[in-house]
Amino acid sequence: GDSVTQMEGPVTLSEEAFLTINCTYTATGYPSLFWYVQYPGEGLQLLLKATKADDKGSNKGFEATYRKETTSFHLEKGSVQVSDSAVYFCASSFYGGSQGNLIFGKGTKLSVKP
């Protein structure tokens, strides 16, 4: 079945460091891809998305590019801040399908130290 695999954490970085969180997917076809973020004590929020191959999603300095050839959607940020400390989830979905439900990776906890 369809699945999403992301690098396991926790990841600890110093402020202004470069961030990469790897994510790969398996699917029959070409799903839409997402990164969700869960800040401490808060609910899941959509961070960015891409709906087709070679699309780049971006938000709040984070970026991810939909790579069909490597079935990947790695999350990157050039300079992390303490406020980026959160759990990040990669997810896939077939928009407009019979369900459109999200399939999530297990999450990666990021801690940014000042």
Next chain:
Amino acid sequence: GAGVSQSPSNKVTEKGKDVELRCDPISGHTALYWYRQSLGQGLEFLIYFQGNSAPDKSGLPSDRFSAERTGGSVSTLTIQRTQQEDSAVYLCATTVSSYNEQFFGPGTRLTVL
């Protein structure tokens, strides 16, 4: 309200008891999903409602789990004869349609003793 709301925020129950979890969607959102977030399994899809169509129950882990959506609005997830492995955070998400971004509620943390 402006966002998806869920109640209660926390629920502690004894093994074998039934529990009901409630989700109030964003007004106008006809699609509603329930997910479960647990330490061992991560985030899992449970059930999907779209308008007045029959729900997609393919993610429900056992027949102890059921859900209703009354009048296309509020949804209730019921777990009968709770087990310790049911302990998790239950998340509700709603959207205008399965083509659109899902908005998540804050979740209900269920602890089964």
